[in-house]
Amino acid sequence: MEAAPAPLVVVVMGVSSSGKSTLGSALAARLGVPFLEGDALHSPENVHKMAAGRPLTDEDREPWLAALTDRIRQWADAGRSGVVTCSALKRAYRDRFRRTGARIWFLELDLDPEVAARRIAARTDHFMPPGLLDSQYAALEPLAADEPGTRVSTAGSAARTLAAAIEALARGPARPVPDARLRSPSRDPRSSVGEDGPGPAAAPGRGSG
Numbered sequence: 001m002e003a004a005p006a007p008l009v010v011v012v013m014g015v016s017s018s019g020k021s022t023l024g025s026a027l028a029a030r031l032g033v034p035f036l037e038g039d040a041l042h043s044p045e046n047v048h049k050m051a052a053g054r055p056l057t058d059e060d061r062e063p064w065l066a067a068l069t070d071r072i073r074q075w076a077d078a079g080r081s082g083v084v085t086c087s088a089l090k091r092a093y094r095d096r097f098r099r100t101g102a103r104i105w106f107l108e109l110d111l112d113p114e115v116a117a118r119r120i121a122a123r124t125d126h127f128m129p130p131g132l133l134d135s136q137y138a139a140l141e142p143l144a145a146d147e148p149g150t151r152v153s154t155a156g157s158a159a160r161t162l163a164a165a166i167e168a169l170a171r172g173p174a175r176p177v178p179d180a181r182l183r184s185p186s187r188d189p190r191s192s193v194g195e196d197g198p199g200p201a202a203a204p205g206r207g208s209g
């Protein structure tokens with residue numbers, strides 16, 4: 001008999017306008033799991049600062065990352081899967097999410113700066129000004145080989161990106177994922193599959209991570 005897939009938290013990451021919200025919401029809907037828009041957890045001060053064309057510092061991001069980490073931990077503790085968007089530009093931010101004990105898979109959205117610049121300029125319903133894009137690429141520490149995740153191009157259509165993400169998840173999380181140093185045994189979601197959650201992510205296989 002097949003074991004139930006373990007809960008999985010997918011963190012859709014990348015620079016501003018790389019397509020996180022577009023892909024993340026579509027992916028969550030496709031998988032039938034909750035979606036959390038990371039931008040919604042920014043303080044008004046942070047939003048104001050970015051809107052005024054000033055990049056966030058590590059200190060500015062601290063409460064935002066803390067709030068996101070809490071939400072990921074809540075999913076893990078409840079044995080639930082979910083999709084969350086967060087630029088997660090630095091390794092230290094991503095490690096923080098992993099230390100919750102959630103089984104995490106990062107989907108890093110990859111987009112040429114020229115295309116990103118066009119997309120951010122065309123976007124009219126968002127606080128993030130195009131002038132901050134350079135600082136986003138400068139801060140970005142791409143996913144490292146020892147982090148659990150996959151890089152997916154968003155250069156094509158949104159539908160194509162979604163298909164690539166689904167495919168990456170079907171292949172990816174079955175790979176050995178964990179960095180033992182980041183795993184807290186008491187929070188290992190594999191031992192606490194939820195009873196009332198919306199169900200684990202459908203595409204990912206049973207995890208070894």
Ligand SMILES: Nc1ncnc2c1ncn2[C@@H]1O[C@H](COP(=O)(O)OP(=O)(O)O)[C@@H](O)[C@H]1O
Nearest residue numbers: 016017018019020021022119123154156157158
């Ligand atoms: N694959 C895609 N192809 C074309 N345009 C896209 C694609 N993904 C997102 N967009 C558009 O690019 C802009 C930025 O996407 P968005 O999802 O808001 O990025 P982010 O959440 O990373 O800032 C939006 O206007 C969105 O409609």
Ligand SMILES: O=C(O)[C@H](O)[C@@H](O)[C@H](O)[C@H](O)COP(=O)(O)O
Nearest residue numbers: 015016017039056061087128136
């Ligand atoms: O850490 C940061 O500097 C910001 O969080 C930034 O990375 C994020 O991208 C903004 O919230 C803009 O929102 P979008 O990514 O949705 O454009």
